[in-house]
Amino acid sequence: MLRCEGATLDYGSYRALSGVTMHVDKGELVVMLGANGAGKSSLFLAISGLRKLKAGSIRLGDHELAGRKPSQIVADGLVHCPEGRKLFPGMSVHKNLMLGAYVHRRDPEGSKAILERVFEMFPILREKQHQNAGSLSGGQQQMVAIGRALMGRPKVLLLDEPSLGLAPLVVKQVLAAVKAINEAGTTVLLAEQNAYAALKIAHRAYVIENGRIVMEGDPDALLGDERIRKAYIGA
Numbered sequence: 001m002l003r004c005e006g007a008t009l010d011y012g013s014y015r016a017l018s019g020v021t022m023h024v025d026k027g028e029l030v031v032m033l034g035a036n037g038a039g040k041s042s043l044f045l046a047i048s049g050l051r052k053l054k055a056g057s058i059r060l061g062d063h064e065l066a067g068r069k070p071s072q073i074v075a076d077g078l079v080h081c082p083e084g085r086k087l088f089p090g091m092s093v094h095k096n097l098m099l100g101a102y103v104h105r106r107d108p109e110g111s112k113a114i115l116e117r118v119f120e121m122f123p124i125l126r127e128k129q130h131q132n133a134g135s136l137s138g139g140q141q142q143m144v145a146i147g148r149a150l151m152g153r154p155k156v157l158l159l160d161e162p163s164l165g166l167a168p169l170v171v172k173q174v175l176a177a178v179k180a181i182n183e184a185g186t187t188v189l190l191a192e193q194n195a196y197a198a199l200k201i202a203h204r205a206y207v208i209e210n211g212r213i214v215m216e217g218d219p220d221a222l223l224g225d226e227r228i229r230k231a232y233i234g235a
């Protein structure tokens with residue numbers, strides 16, 4: 001469903017991605033593990049059209065994404081929930097959520113139905129929908145960010161570090177929501193620092209180091225790999 005081949009990305013003279021080849025099949029939940037600065041966000045930014053590749057290709061189904069505008073890529077069915085949430089703190093939760101539905105503004109009824117599903121998934125957001133997003137807790141703000149991404153009606157959802165900075169119990173809730181979104185039919189590519197928790201919900205995983213994919217496998221194999229355990233799980 002999503003396929004990167006030889007994806008190479010530079011920031012000036014610094015090469016952030018070196019020939020990244022990876023794929024996510026329809027219905028999969030794939031985890032991208034990597035330390036700070038390994039290139040996860042750069043890969044996600046390239047996939048969603050926010051950074052231009054130096055070389056390589058990114059395909060969504062039969063469509064080449066490289067060269068398409070981010071808004072067209074969202075309309076194609078790929079939505080990116082960025083690291084750090086990037087909400088509008090002075091706007092209400094409801095307005096933040098509805099921003100995610102902008103590409104579907106000609107179908108307000110459809111968006112209303114999806115908003116209802118978001119509120120079913122995160123009931124606290126229904127309660128707080130008229131409050132400013134900036135007044136919510138970190139975990140609740142992350143729910144808004146995920147909800148806003150869902151309003152874009154993704155076939156493929158990129159989630160960049162959704163549990164960053166959250167308390168362990170909240171991390172659990174957020175990752176349970178990610179699993180539920182995937183089980184409801186959305187293909188997910190997840191970047192996570194909480195490697196153990198992420199591998200527990202994933203179908204497959206990649207490890208990225210210095211802009212290169214260095215390992216791919218099923219989660220149990222990675223959990224059983226001593227190098228992975230030492231580097232990412234701390235055991």
Ligand code: ATP
Binds near residue numbers: 014035038
């Ligand atoms: P993190 O979880 O810390 O965001 P990451 O795996 O997502 O890590 P990236 O943000 O993709 O890593 O960064 C990859 C490398 O590219 C890092 O060395 C980073 O310093 C560098 N980098 C990222 N953005 C820029 C930029 N705008 N200009 C120059 N270098 C950048």
